[in-house]
Amino acid sequence: MNNPYLPYPVRIDKIVVETEDKNLRSFRLVFLNKADEEAFNYIPGQFAELSLAGYGEIPIGIASSPTEEGHLLFTVNKVGSVSTALHNMNEGDIMGVRGPLGNSYPLEKMEGKDVVIVAGGFAVTTLRSTITWILDPAHREKYGRITFAYGVRSPGMFLYSDEMKAWEKRDDIDTFLTIDREHHDWNGLVGMVPAVLEEAAPSSENAVALVCGPPIMIRFTQPVLEKLGFGDEDIILSLENRMKCGIGICGRCNVGPEYVCKDGPVFTKAELNKLPREY
Amino acid sequence: MAEKILKKSGLDGFLKSLGESYKVFGPMAEGREIKFGPIEGGILLDFQNSRMSPKDFFFPQSERMFEFVTGSSSEEANILKSCLTEPEPRLVYGIRPCDAKAFAVLDKIFTNDQYTDVYWTTKREAVVLVGLGCNSPCPTCFCTSVGCGPFHEEGLDVLVYDLGENLLLKSLTEKGGQILEKAEGLEEADEEALETAAGLKDRAESAITSVVETDKIEEREVMELFEAPHWEMVQERCLNCGVCTFVCPTCHCFDIQDEVAGQVGDRIRNWDTCMSWLFTVHGSGHNPRPDKTSRVRQRFMHKFKYIPMKRDGDIGCVGCGRCIVSCPVNIDVRDVVRDMNL
Amino acid sequence: MESRTGKIREIARRLLTEEKVDVVLGYKAGTVPLRNIPFFARTPEEVESLIWDSNGRINLANFLPRREDRIAVAAKGCDVRNIVNHIIENQIKREQVYIIGVPCEGMIDPELVYEREGRLIEEAAEADGKLTVRGNGFETVLDRNELLRQNCRICQHRNPPVYDELVGEPVPEEGDVSPLEDLEELLAKADSERYEYFHDLVKTCIRCYACRDACPLCYCHVCFVDEHMPQWLGKSIDPRDVITYHFLRAFHCAGRCTDCGACESACPLNIKVRQFTRLLEKDIRELYGYEAGLSLDKLPPLTVYLPDDREEFIK
Numbered sequence: 001m002n003n004p005y006l007p008y009p010v011r012i013d014k015i016v017v018e019t020e021d022k023n024l025r026s027f028r029l030v031f032l033n034k035a036d037e038e039a040f041n042y043i044p045g046q047f048a049e050l051s052l053a054g055y056g057e058i059p060i061g062i063a064s065s066p067t068e069e070g071h072l073l074f075t076v077n078k079v080g081s082v083s084t085a086l087h088n089m090n091e092g093d094i095m096g097v098r099g100p101l102g103n104s105y106p107l108e109k110m111e112g113k114d115v116v117i118v119a120g121g122f123a124v125t126t127l128r129s130t131i132t133w134i135l136d137p138a139h140r141e142k143y144g145r146i147t148f149a150y151g152v153r154s155p156g157m158f159l160y161s162d163e164m165k166a167w168e169k170r171d172d173i174d175t176f177l178t179i180d181r182e183h184h185d186w187n188g189l190v191g192m193v194p195a196v197l198e199e200a201a202p203s204s205e206n207a208v209a210l211v212c213g214p215p216i217m218i219r220f221t222q223p224v225l226e227k228l229g230f231g232d233e234d235i236i237l238s239l240e241n242r243m244k245c246g247i248g249i250c251g252r253c254n255v256g257p258e259y260v261c262k263d264g265p266v267f268t269k270a271e272l273n274k275l276p277r278e279y
Numbered sequence: 280m281a282e283k284i285l286k287k288s289g290l291d292g293f294l295k296s297l298g299e300s301y302k303v304f305g306p307m308a309e310g311r312e313i314k315f316g317p318i319e320g321g322i323l324l325d326f327q328n329s330r331m332s333p334k335d336f337f338f339p340q341s342e343r344m345f346e347f348v349t350g351s352s353s354e355e356a357n358i359l360k361s362c363l364t365e366p367e368p369r370l371v372y373g374i375r376p377c378d379a380k381a382f383a384v385l386d387k388i389f390t391n392d393q394y395t396d397v398y399w400t401t402k403r404e405a406v407v408l409v410g411l412g413c414n415s416p417c418p419t420c421f422c423t424s425v426g427c428g429p430f431h432e433e434g435l436d437v438l439v440y441d442l443g444e445n446l447l448l449k450s451l452t453e454k455g456g457q458i459l460e461k462a463e464g465l466e467e468a469d470e471e472a473l474e475t476a477a478g479l480k481d482r483a484e485s486a487i488t489s490v491v492e493t494d495k496i497e498e499r500e501v502m503e504l505f506e507a508p509h510w511e512m513v514q515e516r517c518l519n520c521g522v523c524t525f526v527c528p529t530c531h532c533f534d535i536q537d538e539v540a541g542q543v544g545d546r547i548r549n550w551d552t553c554m555s556w557l558f559t560v561h562g563s564g565h566n567p568r569p570d571k572t573s574r575v576r577q578r579f580m581h582k583f584k585y586i587p588m589k590r591d592g593d594i595g596c597v598g599c600g601r602c603i604v605s606c607p608v609n610i611d612v613r614d615v616v617r618d619m620n621l
Numbered sequence: 622m623e624s625r626t627g628k629i630r631e632i633a634r635r636l637l638t639e640e641k642v643d644v645v646l647g648y649k650a651g652t653v654p655l656r657n658i659p660f661f662a663r664t665p666e667e668v669e670s671l672i673w674d675s676n677g678r679i680n681l682a683n684f685l686p687r688r689e690d691r692i693a694v695a696a697k698g699c700d701v702r703n704i705v706n707h708i709i710e711n712q713i714k715r716e717q718v719y720i721i722g723v724p725c726e727g728m729i730d731p732e733l734v735y736e737r738e739g740r741l742i743e744e745a746a747e748a749d750g751k752l753t754v755r756g757n758g759f760e761t762v763l764d765r766n767e768l769l770r771q772n773c774r775i776c777q778h779r780n781p782p783v784y785d786e787l788v789g790e791p792v793p794e795e796g797d798v799s800p801l802e803d804l805e806e807l808l809a810k811a812d813s814e815r816y817e818y819f820h821d822l823v824k825t826c827i828r829c830y831a832c833r834d835a836c837p838l839c840y841c842h843v844c845f846v847d848e849h850m851p852q853w854l855g856k857s858i859d860p861r862d863v864i865t866y867h868f869l870r871a872f873h874c875a876g877r878c879t880d881c882g883a884c885e886s887a888c889p890l891n892i893k894v895r896q897f898t899r900l901l902e903k904d905i906r907e908l909y910g911y912e913a914g915l916s917l918d919k920l921p922p923l924t925v926y927l928p929d930d931r932e933e934f935i936k
Contacts, residue, residue, distance in 0.1 A: 001395065001397050001400070001401075002395070002397075003361055003363065003397050004394040004395065004396070004397070005344055005345070005396075005398075005535075005546075006345070006359060006361060007359060009357075009358045051359070052357070052537075053347040053349055053356075053357040053358070053359060053537065053544060053546075054347070054349045054357075054537050054539045054544045055537055056535070056536065056537050057535070058562075079562035079563060080562040080849070080850065081849060081850050081852075083562070084850075093351075093357070094356060094357040094358060095357060096357070096358070096359060215565075240561070241559070241561075241567065242558075242559050242560060242561055242562075244533070244534060244535045245533075245535065247391075247393070247394040247396075248391050248393075248394065249388060249389060249391065249394065249396055249531075250531075250532055250533045250534070250535070250551075251531060251532035251533075251553070251581070252532060252551070252553075252558060252559065254577075254581070254585065255567075256501045256505070256580075256585060257501065257584070257585035257588045257589050262391070262393070274500070274501060274502060275501065275502075276501070276502065276505045277567075278559070278567040278568055278573065278577075279567050309825075310891075311732060311735065311736075311891065312890065312891070327741065330889065330890065331827070331889075331890075340827060340857075340858050341857035341858045341859070415741075415757070417741060418653070418741075418743050419653060515661050516658065516659040516660070516661070516684070518683070518831070518834035518835055518887070519834060520829055520830050520831040520833075520834035520835070520887070521829045521830060521831070521834075522829045522831045522887075522889045525827050525829045525889070526889060534856060536855070536856055536857070538855050538857070547857055549856050549857050549858075550827075552829075555847075556847075557847050603652065603653060604653060605889040607679060607831055607834075607835050607883075607886065607887035608658060608659055608679055609651045609652060609653065609656045609657070609658045611652040611653075613652070614652065
């Protein structure tokens with residue numbers, strides 16, 4: 001019988017320090033067993049539990065897209081005991097991955113529509129997965145116009161900055177990268193994400209909005225989306241909560257009757273309106 | 280489904296013969312408390328229920344899930360190995376129907392539509408449950424209000440009726456049927472015995488004085504119950520200690536921790552409690568349930584609203600009354616549910 | 622005992638109508654026999670539910686730290702000593718608390734009742750020093766004095782040392798009971814035997830932390846068992862972790878414990894956890910001549926450092 005708590009063994013293939021404060025590192029992981037890699041079929045929006053023997057597990061959104069074969073990408077913020085231990089690891093070290101867990105972004109529901117993607121800080125991880133997936137030639141024509149607004153505190157805090165700069169040059173995605181305050185290293189947009197979004201004013205007609213970021217950004221983005229005409233059914237959020245089992249059993253991550261690890265982490269605003277704000 | 284009679288004087292012999300195929304457990308005195316332990320000497324015949332629920336047969340308080348070695352010298356380093364072993368066959372005699380119903384509720388939680396908790400299921404499959412119906416329910420029992428009863432059959436393999444000098448054994452599952460078939464010294468139950476048993480059940484159900492209605496909770500929306508005014512009052516004296524969650528047969532929340540000594544370690548799971556502020560605190564320090572009110576409310580909402588919503592109406596409480604008796608500040612679940620059902 | 626109920630209600634009513642306090646904390650009748658409930662009365666109507674009986678085993682000072690309102694507490698001797706402790710430790714201001722001091726004749730231990738009447742008790746009533754318990758087909762009358770909790774039997778501070786108002790006349794302090802009678806067995810043991818004794822004591826502990834959460838002294842925002850960077854001790858029921866929890870908690874309470882017995886009364890498995898703190902308090906008395914909570918002016922020896930402390934190791 002399949003043990004849902006057993007992680008797949010993986011090797012750290014590459015580590016990239018993403019941000020100038022060094023608190024965010026990206027880990028490229030490869031499976032030790034081909035059979036595990038084949039079993040790990042994921043969809044953008046899902047997460048996995050990264051397992052470090054001796055420390056524990058942390059639930060992290062999958063930043064790579066299924067179109068990028070042969071590896072998984074995770075970007076981890078150094079916050080507690082497990083993430084700190086992970087940050088102290090080296091390329092070649094062995095760890096574990098358990099997943100894929102959770103539901104995904106509703107990619108099928110989004111087909112034929114424009115997609116507005118709003119990200120703040122380091123919550124952009126699963127959105128990178130989504131955008132990479134959509135921009136893949138096999139999928140791009142299924143979707144309409146793609147608008148991407150991503151804001152961070154300062155230029156050195158962008159994740160995947162090389163990729164993002166490449167996206168800025170593409171014509172099949174409208175990219176708006178912004179920083180909070182004026183900075184000598186930056187010639188681009190300056191302003192909070194909600195303000196930038198309002199300025200960009202993407203149409204809400206036949207569109208969905210994916211929003212992922214710190215609670216304060218979400219709070220101020222909400223009225224902008226409303227003003228632009230997005231209904232609660234078409235605003236899609238990804239929640240975070242403290243997790244342990246990741247499979248809807250240990251009872252920890254619930255928001256009302258829904259488990260963030262299993263019934264989420266992706267919810268529409270309409271669904272969240274009916275739930276207690278315990279996240 | 281078979282119904283057999285066993286003389287009460289033959290119970291010890293019956294259990295002893297079962298001891299050839301199973302490790303047999305029954306209600307044993309432990310100091311002033313009662314616990315379901317391995318039978319040594321005689322079991323208690325006259326008892327209410329154990330202080331702690333018997334959920335630890337399938338869900339021990341601390342359980343090793345995996346073992347591993349750390350360091351870089353071994354090829355096996357940092358790769359987890361399962362500690363799941365073939366459990367020995369066990370039989371538990373004297374389980375009360377409320378605790379058995381709790382196992383049935385937990386079956387639906389430890390196995391959901393996508394995942395199966397193998398630590399629960401492997402143990403569960405290897406245990407035979409012989410339950411003893413309650414002839415005289417306690418004043419704190421309210422099992423009949425939550426889909427259970429003093430002679431409820433869910434979760435049991437055999438149900439025993441204490442008729443006085445004799446015991447009526449009713450098999451409910453294939454496992455239970457096999458036990459009765461193989462056992463010696465049993466006679467077929469006659470009409471009189473069946474009638475006496477039915478009478479005991481009726482009398483016991485009417486003897487339950489605590490009646491708690493839950494129909495309106497089912498009708499209400501989550502947010503309506505969540506924002507009800509009585510939670511402030513309920514939480515005021517709560518100590519947030521967690522006794523209620525630990526004695527409760529349906530509480531199942533757990534924590535997973537790694538423990539290392541030198542270069543050898545285990546991943547273990549321990550009972551956890553939603554009463555603790557640690558339960559939900561994020562690594563960033565943000566806590567979705569920062570105050571006592573939200574934590575106290577969570578427990579009752581989970582048991583009486585969220586679980587029924589997700590598990591076909593099964594309430595996450597079986598009315599055993601242990602929390603009422605054990606709560607240091609006498610928070611009474613019956614009163615809380617009445618307030619929720621207003 | 623019954624007259625105390627009337628007096629407490631009268632005082633509570635007065636304090637609330639004169640708006641001297643926002644809430645009166647006392648006890649009200651429990652929903653099961655031999656229990657009562659910590660109750661917060663905020664209106665004259667709610668005051669009518671306040672009672673005083675022999676089931677007040679929870680220490681009401683537990684509910685005081687970090688309060689912002691003005692609160693009156695119907696507090697017995699040990700509860701008052703803990704209130705004094707809270708004031709000394711800056712957990713609440715003296716002006717916020719109106720101490721309704723209740724001279725206490727001890728609280729009963731339900732386990733002692735069950736030892737004498739093992740059948741299921743459905744009703745219990747007290748009157749004139751007698752406890753009458755009733756169940757299915759029986760009625761048994763017991764002498765209250767034989768049912769007292771161990772800490773109440775040996776209590777040396779039945780009368781509140783500090784109060785704003787006293788309910789009735791002071792009661793005689795118990796004279797002819799050895800204050801160390803519960804420790805005699807333990808004190809006679811050699812060190813290695815004691816080690817085994819304590820491990821045996823907590824072998825059924827389930828780490829529910831009822832003892833910690835019922836204790837008024839345990840008000841830390843983050844208890845040492847909840848720390849994780851670094852983690853002080855494991856969270857399982859490994860006996861090493863269980864005994865570490867109990868030992869460390871006892872040491873954190875040393876010099877502050879009033880032996881109110883709330884920890885033992887709260888324990889769902891009737892573990893005699895007072896054995897840890899009692900031993901330490903005996904040492905504190907002998908080493909420093911100090912007992913907690915008897916005066917607002919005396920400071921706990923282990924939590925306070927003064928430049929003229931006589932101990933050599935601290936100089």
